[in-house]
Amino acid sequence: MSSAKRQKTAKDGVPYELVYWPGIPGRGEHIRLLLEEAGAAYTDKALQPDEEGGGAKAVLALIDPSHMGDDVGNPPILAPPVLRHRDLVLSQTPNILMYLAPRLGLAPSADDDDVDGIYRLNSLVLTALDGLSNEVHDCHHPIAVSLYYEDQKEEALRRSQDYVKNRLPKFLGYFERVLKSKASGEGPWLYGGRLTYADLVLFHCVDGLKFMFTKAMEAMEKEYKGVFELYEAVKARPKIKEYLASDRRQKFSEGIYRHYDELDITE
Ligand SMILES: N[C@@H](CCC(=O)N[C@@H](CS)C(=O)NCC(=O)O)C(=O)O
Secondary structure, eight states: OOOSBOOOOOTTSOOEEEEOOTTSOTTHHHHHHHHHHHTOOEEEGGGSOGGGTOHHHHHHHHHOTTOOOOTTSOOOOSSSOEEEETTEEEESHHHHHHHHHHHTTSSOOTTSSOTTHHHHHHHHHHHHHIIIIIHHHHHHOSSOTTSOGGGGHHHHHHHHHHIIIIIHHHHHHHHHHHHHSGGGOSTTOSBTTBOOHHHHHHHHHHHHHHHHSHHHHHHHTTTTHHHHHHHHHHHTSHHHHHHHHSTTSOOOSSSSSOOOGGGOOOO
């Protein structure tokens, strides 16, 4: 389906709207993956042209310093991704995911027996985003976000070397341990023996890392078997598979996960 607006039935009937930078999967991708797996109705502003109020224009309107939030209690926004649902305007990726996941059946909800499950899942998600997303961005921008990669190449290489040697194995090893824990339950999933949004988050992190640190990730496949099995299991899910092959899925380029040959190191 090529349309930016998908009209599958949302569980509560109100479509979601994602506002994020066009041209990269970025942090917005974590949100897309939940919506896609659940078959939820949503509009992806990144896929709409600027002239129709989409694309970068939608983001810029929200983060403009003159934007003062609104009368229904939504504060101004500093950075995307942003989720709009009914009159709620939310920022911060893990916050948005926590809002969506129980509604989309990808985390225990308040009515479930596992009332604390969502907080346990949030621990896993925040850990994945710390080590396998935020720190990855620091690998190509170790000095300053406001500088070009070309202005910090030497430091980026040093940072990447340390990341691949120490941090990447630490975080992949942690998730391998989670997968072996009793809490993970049966099957390839991180928590409770069923697919949750934490699995989708880890999937996207691994996908991005495979793009950026291709050689290192290949070398780690044997050691962190469970993590890569989870990756393949998510990739094979029918709705995710269809989404990944569609033109709704944007290619990795100049976002968090970037491929620079000189940073594609083993150890
Ligand atoms: N912790 C925030 C980070 C948001 C963020 O850094 N967004 C990026 C795009 S992925 C951005 O546009 N940042 C602008 C800025 O930091 O000035 C989240 O998880 O949503």
